[in-house]
Amino acid sequence: MKLKQTFTKLGLTLLTGAAFLGVLGVTSSSKAANYQSDLVSQKQLTIGLEGTYKPYSYRQDGKLTGFEVKLGQALAKKLGLKAKFVPTKWDSLVAGVGADKYDLVLNNITQTPERKKNYRFSTPYIYSRYALISPKKAKLTKVQAIKGKTLAEGTGTNNAQVAKKYGAKISASGEFANSLALVRQGRADGTINSLEAYYAYAKSNKKVSDLNVTDLSKQVKPVKVSALLKKDNRQLQKAVDQALKQLAKDGTLSKLSKQYFGADITKAPK
Template structure:
């Protein structure tokens, strides 16, 4: 009887040990495939972004990419102990670039949506924005809310392929809608009197009103939508996702270094950087 019990114990122990070894091997394989491990092995963090979305990423007068996301990416690379490589990427191909391993992460003011989440994963939101409206000044006495603009005689513009377009088509079913390749071109249509209103992200519109739109346009600043911005990575990578969320938590909560607050002040509240891009 003792021998039988001993044999059973040995067999169970062997199976348990084998399962533990296999599980450990699986963990090792997952780590090897992790984007985070590849970044560390390469010694370089490769970031896809479209440098045309103020104040998150844009080019200065010397052609250098600057902005909120750029400073955050620099901090991220520093914490990893690696170099940073910014990869300017057109918006309509930026998700494909990530999925096909052209970069490690998208840091480009991307709104977290359910549709995008089907293709890619997002870290926790780092900024929350919403769509607001810039409109012609001479409409101030006629238009008080977004609903007042939804008439056939009005033309509403926005950027093609972004959440601003989704919001525009959702809220304006009667007005004429025109989309543009860049937000700057769309806003210029209203500034030059060729359109009545422009729908886009609140931070961009606030900055536009502090500069080119000052005294010329009206800002309907009540957000039409709730839009959290997040960093995008490929699916099936829990190690990288875990690191990103912990990194974000640290930069937000560390009141000694106060990096997050300084970043918000530098890019989202202060507009002195505008003279670097004009």
């Protein structure tokens, strides 16, 4: 009798355990389904970027490379997905997320109150510093000195926002190299851009002695650069945040930063 009761209790225990595991399975698959439903295409992470902004994303021997390209590939791997990149011009890049052309944008995009109204951001993966670049003879070293000056900036970029904030006029320029050309030709008094982008440019372009470059870190706060996602894609944001946390912990973020920027700019400045 006791033996029968023991087997009966054991059976109930096994059934209870199986039911519990079943609930966990449903919960787990439900979460996975929610996350997968955020994707534009199943089994791949579709990423929008410009592909013309060294060292973030650019082409070398016809192939996309750069910090954000390698980051995108690492993110996709952590999520168990394949990375697919969609090069897009800046003017329509951000809007492409809302139009479901890709799952997220990796393009040196900072968190701003205006953007947060319409889009979702991951945790920051780098903290970008601004640089003020002008002709050597101009000696523009203070951000306050750009008031009334014409600066070559990408329309709607963080750089343009800073320039406008301090009273500069904007001359539209889509690419960093083009901005520097406008400065050299005297068609712009200068340009505000990321210090990291300038370092990368200087590595492959020896003729920079005609430019004056000022690190604005002590004048303008470094900005948080994050992945930009569709407002509704909360589950995908959580998955990306978790993947970024893992990439920071295993040293991947730091390694990529040093490789492409020459320093670790993945941690918040103290």
